[in-house]
Amino acid sequence: MSDAIRGLQLRSLIKTSGELEISLLEVPTPEPGPDEVVVRVEATPINPSDLGLLTGAADLSTVQVSGTRDHPVITAKVPEAGMRAMAGRLDESMPVGNEGAGVVIKTGSSEAAQALLGRTVAMIGGAMYQQYRCLKVSECLALPAGATATDGASCFVNPLTALGMTETMRREGHTALVHTAAASNLGQMLNRICLKDGIALVNIVRSAEQAEILRKLGAKHIVDSTSTNFMDELTAALVETGATIAFDAIGGGRLAGQILTGMEAAINKSGKYPYSRYGSNVHKQVYIYGGLDTRPVEIVKSFGLAWSIGGWLLFPFLMKIGPADGQRLRQRVVDELKTTFASHYTKVVSLAEALDPANIAVYAKRATGEKFLINPNKG
Amino acid sequence: MSDAIRGLQLRSLIKTSGELEISLLEVPTPEPGPDEVVVRVEATPINPSDLGLLTGAADLSTVQVSGTRDHPVITAKVPEAGMRAMAGRLDESMPVGNEGAGVVIKTGSSEAAQALLGRTVAMIGGAMYQQYRCLKVSECLALPAGATATDGASCFVNPLTALGMTETMRREGHTALVHTAAASNLGQMLNRICLKDGIALVNIVRSAEQAEILRKLGAKHIVDSTSTNFMDELTAALVETGATIAFDAIGGGRLAGQILTGMEAAINKSGKYPYSRYGSNVHKQVYIYGGLDTRPVEIVKSFGLAWSIGGWLLFPFLMKIGPADGQRLRQRVVDELKTTFASHYTKVVSLAEALDPANIAVYAKRATGEKFLINPNKG
Numbered sequence: 001m002s003d004a005i006r007g008l009q010l011r012s013l014i015k016t017s018g019e020l021e022i023s024l025l026e027v028p029t030p031e032p033g034p035d036e037v038v039v040r041v042e043a044t045p046i047n048p049s050d051l052g053l054l055t056g057a058a059d060l061s062t063v064q065v066s067g068t069r070d071h072p073v074i075t076a077k078v079p080e081a082g083m084r085a086m087a088g089r090l091d092e093s094m095p096v097g098n099e100g101a102g103v104v105i106k107t108g109s110s111e112a113a114q115a116l117l118g119r120t121v122a123m124i125g126g127a128m129y130q131q132y133r134c135l136k137v138s139e140c141l142a143l144p145a146g147a148t149a150t151d152g153a154s155c156f157v158n159p160l161t162a163l164g165m166t167e168t169m170r171r172e173g174h175t176a177l178v179h180t181a182a183a184s185n186l187g188q189m190l191n192r193i194c195l196k197d198g199i200a201l202v203n204i205v206r207s208a209e210q211a212e213i214l215r216k217l218g219a220k221h222i223v224d225s226t227s228t229n230f231m232d233e234l235t236a237a238l239v240e241t242g243a244t245i246a247f248d249a250i251g252g253g254r255l256a257g258q259i260l261t262g263m264e265a266a267i268n269k270s271g272k273y274p275y276s277r278y279g280s281n282v283h284k285q286v287y288i289y290g291g292l293d294t295r296p297v298e299i300v301k302s303f304g305l306a307w308s309i310g311g312w313l314l315f316p317f318l319m320k321i322g323p324a325d326g327q328r329l330r331q332r333v334v335d336e337l338k339t340t341f342a343s344h345y346t347k348v349v350s351l352a353e354a355l356d357p358a359n360i361a362v363y364a365k366r367a368t369g370e371k372f373l374i375n376p377n378k379g
Numbered sequence: 380m381s382d383a384i385r386g387l388q389l390r391s392l393i394k395t396s397g398e399l400e401i402s403l404l405e406v407p408t409p410e411p412g413p414d415e416v417v418v419r420v421e422a423t424p425i426n427p428s429d430l431g432l433l434t435g436a437a438d439l440s441t442v443q444v445s446g447t448r449d450h451p452v453i454t455a456k457v458p459e460a461g462m463r464a465m466a467g468r469l470d471e472s473m474p475v476g477n478e479g480a481g482v483v484i485k486t487g488s489s490e491a492a493q494a495l496l497g498r499t500v501a502m503i504g505g506a507m508y509q510q511y512r513c514l515k516v517s518e519c520l521a522l523p524a525g526a527t528a529t530d531g532a533s534c535f536v537n538p539l540t541a542l543g544m545t546e547t548m549r550r551e552g553h554t555a556l557v558h559t560a561a562a563s564n565l566g567q568m569l570n571r572i573c574l575k576d577g578i579a580l581v582n583i584v585r586s587a588e589q590a591e592i593l594r595k596l597g598a599k600h601i602v603d604s605t606s607t608n609f610m611d612e613l614t615a616a617l618v619e620t621g622a623t624i625a626f627d628a629i630g631g632g633r634l635a636g637q638i639l640t641g642m643e644a645a646i647n648k649s650g651k652y653p654y655s656r657y658g659s660n661v662h663k664q665v666y667i668y669g670g671l672d673t674r675p676v677e678i679v680k681s682f683g684l685a686w687s688i689g690g691w692l693l694f695p696f697l698m699k700i701g702p703a704d705g706q707r708l709r710q711r712v713v714d715e716l717k718t719t720f721a722s723h724y725t726k727v728v729s730l731a732e733a734l735d736p737a738n739i740a741v742y743a744k745r746a747t748g749e750k751f752l753i754n755p756n757k758g
Binding site: 306 | 677679683689
């Protein structure tokens with residue numbers, strides 16, 4: 001163990017006292033087991049799903065920085081109201097980072113592990129915000145020749161989430177879908193999938209600029225929730241597409257309920273169903289998979305009783321469809337890595353730079369079009 | 380057709396002008412077809428589910444009465460905000476009344492129809508708020524000897540809804556359940572079913588008086604949502620019972636979300652699951668089947684992503700389980716009509732009295748313990 005590789009690892013800790021602490025530790029890298037490899041992490045994105053663990057329920061207007069330039073320590077207060085949801089992680093220093101990519105620099109004894117030596121791989125499995133990650137071969141995906149770590153950094157979460165949406169649509173008997181925050185990296189991916197697969201997609205955005213981004217990408221149905229005619233425009237798009245399932249990244253305010261109201265209005269406009277005071281029998285589904293709007297979800301019910309709003313999360317979805325279908329989705333991601341599933345980043349930062357309050361202030365906003373990439377081995 | 384029986388029928392009409400009109404028409408009773416019977420309706424309840432059709436979205440503070448003592452006409456304004464949901468029924472005069480009971484006075488030629496002559500039957504199928512109802516034998520349920528029309532008036536909606544809840548609980552893999560507005564007629568029924576079947580039931584009520592009603596009926600878990608310790612008491616009951624599915628008649632405000640929050644807290648307290656910032660993997664379900672609170676549903680999300688809130692309605696449920704299982708549930712209702720499925724009524728009114736503004740003001744409140752029964756043939 002004397003030649004153990006040591007590297008920096010980002011840790012997030014929420015203390016019982018109500019304080020968030022983010023710091024960088026120097027940790028030894030475990031020796032790879034037979035079916036494991038050690039990867040030098042070169043690219044790992046800050047996804048909204050990472051921010052939940054990274055900053056938790058902390059009030060980021062209270063951020064303080066201490067420590068040194070190379071080993072900064074960020075602290076912030078967690079409001080009392082947010083502490084209930086933090087109960088399960090109190091006083092536990094947690095590594096962060098769902099996915100990433102890098103180069104295999106050491107392998108275990110198995111043939112599968114050795115085959116990866118020197119290869120650039122995409123990785124899933126958490127704790128990616130560190131310089132060296134030891135993980136199982138099954139958690140790696142070898143990238144095709146010519147693909148860089150940056151190309152492969154976001155191979156799992158966004159691509160499989162977007163594919164999971166069209167899969168869920170089909171499996172639950174719908175034929176078209178609605179997506180909110182639709183100009184996001186994920187939304188652009190979903191738009192490319194739907195164009196390619198011939199699926200009608202209603203893109204809901206929150207500004208004229210976002211509408212323009214999607215229009216340039218060839219999106220056919222774009223509705224701006226800030227428009228004064230939003231409900232009419234949404235209903236018209238729902239009539240045209242027949243969408244009865246939505247995936248909502250906003251997860252707060254009235255939007256989810258408005259989508260259900262629009263779907264019911266579109267169903268009634270179709271003239272296919274007799275009046276029932278309970279509303280139509282057509283099941284209308286909204287899945288909330290994000291929380292860009294942290295306000296409560298407010299549902300003004302005016303869409304009968306054939307409806308459901310629920311949480312949707314990638315990993316339970318993958319468990320539900322099983323390994324064979326999961327592999328089919330992964331293969332498609334690799335096959336279309338630089339086209340359908342290409343990601344774009346605003347800024348590449350080192351681990352220490354990721355703890356710079358000026359950067360935190362930008363990426364923690366989760367603004368559409370602002371996506372950071374960490375390169376833990378950035379010189 | 381000259382000897383057609385004529386009788387009064389209640390009609391509800393919402394005009395494009397935004398006015399509700401409830402009136403009594405004298406209508407001829409159709410001749411029964413071979414598989415039909417004519418029933419003299421003697422008891423038909425005003426369920427919350429009937430009120431939706433009876434008064435629609437009208438503002439009942441604007442009720443006006445005109446017409447004569449025997450043929451009163453009620454009018455009220457429908458606020459503009461409510462008119463969208465009324466679109467499907469505009470300018471269509473609609474009969475009302477989901478279920479009822481009475482005596483078969485005329486039959487069609489089939490053996491099954493003739494066998495019912497003189498029998499007291501329970502009925503389902505709408506348009507029960509009238510003196511004579513012609514309907515199919517399959518929409519009737521012959522009551523056992525000794526059972527009156529009043530005993531059988533509420534044979535379908537409440538009993539099958541209550542049984543539908545425990546059936547849904549089992550079919551969706553839960554082992555205990557939560558019910559709101561739990562001291563209602565339906566709630567008392569559900570409590571009796573659960574006591575009899577050994578199912579743990581968390582009864583949520585809205586006052587100490589309602590808690591007392593259930594306590595006297597032997598309910599084991601009663602939580603009062605007006606208690607200052609409501610969330611702690613709810614969570615404790617959820618820990619004890621392990622309930623992960625709820626049926627909510629309130630359908631407005633924060634209660635549905637609070638139930639999910641309590642379930643997640645109970646799951647975390649069980650200590651069976653590791654921390655995940657996405658919350659536990661245990662699916663938590665709230666079905667909204669009523670709208671006693673007409674405010675929007677407000678969901679403060681603090682229970683991860685394994686959750687769903689959706690509408691639940693008896694008739695789609697019965698279609699889903701199919702005729703054989705439906706028949707099994709109906710048979711249980713008949714077998715336990717005077718025990719498990721007994722209903723209690725505050726007041727028995729004639730059709731004209733049902734249109735008395737003083738009565739409307741009481742039954743339209745949908746208050747727990749205030750249930751009206753119409754006897755269209757009351758002298």
